[in-house]
Amino acid sequence: MTKKLYIKTFGCQMNEYDTERIISAFEMMGYGMTDDPSEADFAIINTCSVREKPSEKVKSEIGRLKKYKKDNPNFKIGVAGCVAQQEGEAILDSNSYVDMVLGTDGIPRIGEVVERVENGERIAVTEFSSDNFTIPNFSRNRSVSAFVTIMKGCDNFCSYCIVPYVRGREKSRKSIEILDEVKYLVDNGVKEVTFLGQNVNSYGKNLDENINFTQFLYMATKIDGLERIRFVTSHPKDFSGELVDLISSEEKICEYLHLPLQAGSDSVLKKMNRGYSYSEYFEKVSMAKEKIKNIAISSDFIVGFPGEKDDDFLKTLDAIKEIEYETIFAFKYSPRPGTKASDIEDDVSEIVKSQRLKKLLDEQEKITSRLLKSQIGEIQEVMVEGISKKDNKVFSGRNRRNRIVNFVSSKVLKAGDIVNVKILEAKKNSLYGEKI
Ligand code: SF4
Numbered sequence: 174m175t176k177k178l179y180i181k182t183f184g185c186q187m188n189e190y191d192t193e194r195i196i197s198a199f200e201m202m203g204y205g206m207t208d209d210p211s212e213a214d215f216a217i218i219n220t221c222s223v224r225e226k227p228s229e230k231v232k233s234e235i236g237r238l239k240k241y242k243k244d245n246p247n248f249k250i251g252v253a254g255c256v257a258q259q260e261g262e263a264i265l266d267s268n269s270y271v272d273m274v275l276g277t278d279g280i281p282r283i284g285e286v287v288e289r290v291e292n293g294e295r296i297a298v299t300e301f302s303s304d305n306f307t308i309p310n311f312s313r314n315r316s317v318s319a320f321v322t323i324m325k326g327c328d329n330f331c332s333y334c335i336v337p338y339v340r341g342r343e344k345s346r347k348s349i350e351i352l353d354e355v356k357y358l359v360d361n362g363v364k365e366v367t368f369l370g371q372n373v374n375s376y377g378k379n380l381d382e383n384i385n386f387t388q389f390l391y392m393a394t395k396i397d398g399l400e401r402i403r404f405v406t407s408h409p410k411d412f413s414g415e416l417v418d419l420i421s422s423e424e425k426i427c428e429y430l431h432l433p434l435q436a437g438s439d440s441v442l443k444k445m446n447r448g449y450s451y452s453e454y455f456e457k458v459s460m461a462k463e464k465i466k467n468i469a470i471s472s473d474f475i476v477g478f479p480g481e482k483d484d485d486f487l488k489t490l491d492a493i494k495e496i497e498y499e500t501i502f503a504f505k506y507s508p509r510p511g512t513k514a515s516d517i518e519d520d521v522s523e524i525v526k527s528q529r530l531k532k533l534l535d536e537q538e539k540i541t542s543r544l545l546k547s548q549i550g551e552i553q554e555v556m557v558e559g560i561s562k563k564d565n566k567v568f569s570g571r572n573r574r575n576r577i578v579n580f581v582s583s584k585v586l587k588a589g590d591i592v593n594v595k596i597l598e599a600k601k602n603s604l605y606g607e608k609i
Contacts, residue, residue: 175205175510179213181234183220188254189320191280192219193369194502195253198283200335201475203507210241215249215287217275220256231256231264239270249290251275261299274299284504285530317558317589318401318571319363323351323389324370329408331435332446332513333475333506336371343372345380348389355396364589365401365556366393373404374411387415394425400591401556403575405431410448412457421464428465429575432458433473437492438485441478446513451492458496469499469544469574476533477506477526479517486529493537499544499574501537505530538601545576545599552609553578557590572604582608 178199182192195217196206210216218234231252241248251273252264258276265271273290275283279298286298324345327337355366368390370376376386386404393402402425407416409432420426432454436442439450461468474489493501505526508515553572561567568586569579572594580594586608598605 176203176214177207177212178204179207179210179216181216181218183218183230183254188219191254191277194280195219195275195283198280198502198504199287200509201504201507202284202287203509210238211244213241214245214247215251216241217251217253217273220252220254232268235268235270242270247291249273251290253277253279257297258299262297265295265297271295273297281500281502282534285527285534288505288527317363317556318365318367319358320367320369321351321354321358322346322369323373324376327371328375329372329448330446330513332444332517333478333509335509335512338511343375343379345370345376345378347380348377348382348384348392351389352392352396355393355399359396359398362589364399364591365403366399368393368402368404370404371406372408372411374407374413374416385415387413387419390416390419390426391423394423400425401573402426403429407432408448409434409454409457412461414460417461417464420461420468421466427573427575428468429471429573430461430465430468431471431473432461434489434492434496435473435475436478436481436485437488437490438481441481441485444480444514444517445475445478451488455492455496467574469576470496471500471502471575472496472498474501474503474533475506476503476529477521479506479514479520481506481521481529486532490533490536493533493540497540497544498537499541499576501533503530503533503537541602542599545602545604548596548604549599551596552593553596553604553606555580555592555594557586557588557592559588560586568608577603578606579603580606580608584608 180192180195182188207213216238218231220231235250238250249272250270252271253275254277257274261274264274272295273286274297276299282298286296289296324343326343328343330337374386376389377384412432434454435445435447437451458470508519555570555572555578557568557570559569566581566583568582569577572578578594592608594606595609596604596606
């Protein structure tokens with residue numbers, strides 16, 4: 174029987190978005206969703222610290238959920254989001270019913286963490302503390318960054334993916350409707366939008382109006398008051414040179430591209446029905462790197478897909494070294510009932526899958542560390558998102574490459590301010606600097 178995830182989200186759109194990422198990760202691990210915690214095997218409270226007394230809120234939510242452990246001893250409770258980031262291990266110490274604490278930057282390792290939790294460990298993943306990060310707690314004062322869905326569903330039918338079945342075929346929203354939403358957000362203080370879709374590059378295909386994604390993005394750049402534009406997710410087969418040219422020429426579009434490769438081996442890509450070969454993918458990434466100065470690229474990977482041999486996996490390892498992603502999200506394959514891949518024998522053992530996942534993430538850690546260190550000394554544009562609760566001279570934001578930058582500033586700043594920061598230090602997954 175399919176295991177089920179129940180997730181309750183508090184707070185801003187970023188949390189909504191993180192919830193989407195958590196759900197995708199659980200879907201990759203074979204979970205279905207439920208709105209009823211009594212049916213769930215795993216329950217997550219995705220917390221927000223903007224609201225008053227967040228700890229109390231978490232406590233009362235845990236209190237509500239813990240009764241399900243009596244009926245199902247394998248029922249797991251996780252706390253994610255800002256409160257998890259801020260309180261970390263303390264949540265485990267004070268709540269014996271909680272199995273997992275996942276800070277905001279822990280999502281990329283969620284597959285590995287959930288597996289350990291399923292095997293009985295209680296784990297807190299909070300990068301600020303594990304990284305000896307000295308800046309304590311941040312909270313967003315108000316939302317200056319918003320997520321705007323531009324299309325739903327997917328027509329690609331990757332063989333392992335349930336999305337086209339559960340979310341239906343691709344359906345784009347009318348451009349006028351999206352642009353009006355963005356204008357409304359901007360009038361209400363939003364400075365940055367991230368356009369969302371399972372496959373943004375095929376935006377417009379089924380609309381009456383004659384428009385593609387690049388044309389839509391160009392229209393969005395003309396919105397007064399909108400400072401930054403991002404988008405996820407791009408499907409490599411539809412990723413075009415026209416889009417690369419737009420990103421490189423339009424100041425408002427950030428230099429960040431999430432382009433999921435999934436595997437480095439052509440035979441695995443074919444079985445996944447991804448619609449491209451590694452060399453075709455590499456050609457597109459090289460074009461983007463060449464034309465878009467300072468671009469950061471991220472990707473998703475599945476290890477242990479049916480039939481994946483050691484040689485195939487080595488091609489994935491080679492790919493991350495050759496491309497040098499700034500971030501990757503990697504998962505072990507698990508069949509989703511109803512997908513084509515679930516009819517193929519899941520013949521890579523759990524041990525081998527775990528070993529491959531660890532190897533890939535370890536290698537990526539080295540690449541990320543190298544890339545972040547290479548940015549020391551750079552002056553980067555950062556949009557302020559939060560202020561330290563303990564030190565009002567310490568701020569947090571994101572650079573154009575979508576990386577968290579914490580920095581000191583003697584000048585008082587507010588969320589949405591865009592400032593130049595000199596990078597002084599590279600942490601495990603973030604940068605540290607000072608406003609200049
Ligand atoms: S592109 Fe493939 S992996 Fe992405 S949502 Fe569509 S079917 Fe799923």
